Amino acid sequence: MKNEAQFEGTRSLAHSTRSIPQIERITKNAIGASATTRLAQRRLEIPNTSFRLPEFCMALLDRLFNRSTNLSSNQRKFWDEHGYLVLKGVLKPKEIRAYLDELDSLWKTGNTMTTP
Amino acid sequence: MENRKHDDNPLVIDFWEGELTGHRMHFKNAPDGSRRLISKLNDVHFVSKICRNLILDEALASVLAELLGGDPLAIETLTFEKESEQEDHFDPYYMPAPSAEEMVVSSIFLEKVGTRPRLPQKLLDPSLSVFRWQYLRLGQTQRSTLGQRVHSQGAFRSRHPGRNYNR
Numbered sequence: 472m473k474n475e476a477q478f479e480g481t482r483s484l485a486h487s488t489r490s491i492p493q494i495e496r497i498t499k500n501a502i503g504a505s506a507t508t509r510l511a512q513r514r515l516e517i518p519n520t521s522f523r524l525p526e527f528c529m530a531l532l533d534r535l536f537n538r539s540t541n542l543s544s545n546q547r548k549f550w551d552e553h554g555y556l557v558l559k560g561v562l563k564p565k566e567i568r569a570y571l572d573e574l575d576s577l578w579k580t581g582n583t584m585t586t587p
Numbered sequence: 588m589e590n591r592k593h594d595d596n597p598l599v600i601d602f603w604e605g606e607l608t609g610h611r612m613h614f615k616n617a618p619d620g621s622r623r624l625i626s627k628l629n630d631v632h633f634v635s636k637i638c639r640n641l642i643l644d645e646a647l648a649s650v651l652a653e654l655l656g657g658d659p660l661a662i663e664t665l666t667f668e669k670e671s672e673q674e675d676h677f678d679p680y681y682m683p684a685p686s687a688e689e690m691v692v693s694s695i696f697l698e699k700v701g702t703r704p705r706l707p708q709k710l711l712d713p714s715l716s717v718f719r720w721q722y723l724r725l726g727q728t729q730r731s732t733l734g735q736r737v738h739s740q741g742a743f744r745s746r747h748p749g750r751n752y753n754r
Contacts (some may be wrong), residue, residue, distance in 0.1 A: 540644075562644055566640065567695075570635075570637050573635055577598075
């Protein structure tokens with residue numbers, strides 16, 4: 472397996488405008504096609520029957536560069552297809568309450584705002 | 588700033604109801620009692636640390652950064668206390684992102700939404716170079732805040748300095 476420095480060229484692929492076949496080709500050239508399949512099974516525990524190279528390439532790039540992924544693959548897929556996501560419970564009720572109180576305060580003459 | 592009517596209050600508000608329909612004015616000049624009208628209060632984060640904390644919440648920001656592919660460069664916030672009453676429109680015309688894919692809108696529901704809102708829809712029309720968003724329809728007493736973030740690999744500065752994001 473080639474060292475990580477040789478993957479530098481693939482770093483920006485995850486958010487590039489290249490097509491999936493182009494990303495596949497570039498990634499395979501960088502890491503080698505045979506290594507791709509082995510890594511898919513070993514590191515990502517994807518069975519042969521469900522292995523799909525484009526998805527694997529994107530996941531592999533995430534793993535190689537420790538890029539944090541806050542979204543599940545299903546969420547990402549939904550985002551790509553529909554252009555929006557519903558995330559429940561992300562913000563704390565306390566934060567929300569504080570802002571609602573702030574709005575009440577904003578409307579009152581003589582309020583004190585939280586300008587730093 | 589300690590008073591809504593202070594000269595330094597930078598906030599701007601739009602109204603869509605009653606005699607003020609279609610009017611945009613400085614928040615400091617909004618008549619007392621106009622809160623009952625359908626309105627949009629712009630960029631509360633300019634003056635409110637609580638608002639900034641909300642829209643830059645770590646958990647939310649990390650998801651948005653992932654969708655943007657990097658940290659945002661500019662942010663605007665819109666606070667609705669009732670439904671927006673806005674027609675469908677193209678936000679990038681007013682806050683142009685350097686490229687079509689680099690704009691994310693987060694809609695924070697401040698109160699429980701009783702009816703299913705119309706969420707932003709990505710218009711899958713390849714002839715368009717920008718995303719089209721349909722605005723939320725909230726109930727009469729429901730409040731929400733939208734934080735819009737623009738990201739680019741290149742330099743991008745909003746004409747409004749308060750919208751430029753610095754980590």
